[in-house]
Amino acid sequence: MKVKIKKSYRYASDMESLKIANRVADSTKGNPSFPDAGPIQTRLEKVCGEYTGTINKAGRNDRTLAAVKNGKKAEMIGILDELADHVTAVSNGDPAKLLSSGFDISGIKAIDQNLAEVEKFTVELGGPGIAITRVKKVTGAKAYIHKCTPDPMTPDSVWITDTTTDRENTFTNLKSVSRYWFQVFVVGKDKQMKGSTLMSKVIQ
Template identity: 25%
Template sequence: MKTQKARISFSKLKDNDLPSAAQLIVNKMTNNAYFPNPEPNLATIQTAITVYADALVKCLDGTKQDTATKNAYRLNLEDLLGSLGNYVNLIAQSDLIKLDSSGFIISKIPEPVGILDAPPSFNVLLGNNSGEVTIEIGVVDRASGYIVLYSELPAPADNEHWNSKLFSKSKGLLTNLKAETKYAFKAAATSSEANRIGLYNFSNTIEKLVP
């Protein structure tokens, strides 16, 4: 079971947003009874915030070296915050009250995707070579990929007896089909839950003569 933790990566924060995010953490961790012995100590992080903030100002109209210095100070501050976040997670043990008191952003528990709706559209186009067709599937939000079932006509009643191919994208190519043969095709969006139980909502079936 996944649990919530303090997020220890700050790489996506904009340069100007990092000092305030770091200062909030220092403020909330100061004299925080849940975290009596912060590691690294808060004075070290406070110094890193000040140095980085000063470097930010200096590099606005500064040289390339000033920018390089700012970037180095940013990496140092991120490393210190990451180490402090690890300490918080070790002490908090996923206790949300403790985590919230630390000032760190708390990770979210991803919601199950479930069984997705059938694709909004599905098309089968003739390929460039004999025995090929191009598959175009309407995009389904949160899909991990797509599964295409295909079979010579008459198609079996049970999906388990159809041929299948997984695609990571909504467009792909099916090859090695029998030339001058009529096939049936249908598609569905995949998710981890759907894959685990083998249950999908398929599109309408398309019949196509493969050249």
């Protein structure tokens, strides 16, 4: 099944659509996987704040205020559509990049049902050229995908990827006095997947 963004936010309730929009705004802000998304993200963040205000006012059962709220929701959804198209184009089907955007994804079963969040992600520097990635043990995990790539990170970056059943992984032969970006993804049953935050370190 093709992995793609679910646009269920178009038909969600006021609060649910706002929840999704805020999550996407937070997830795409400064996300190096989407370096050109900044202007759209800024507009989304702004309209989320405005929409929150209209929801609070529309609760007074005023038709005019309700119309303003609905108009602001339509504007927010339009920006979400624009950002979803941008994320889709840049991700080129990469599940990890799509997930990092904050959008809900179809084609990966039960993402939020059983697999716990990836927490306590750390990168420890070993000797020269060595970095150790580590996360808290994730309930329901079948595999851990440890990844790193040299700075600067771009959509075209080539990642070093180690897939293991261990929550800890040691990268070797990294270039000393160079900055690398690190991330860990966890895979559960039925192709569930969760990702950690991104972290960068300068290698010894």
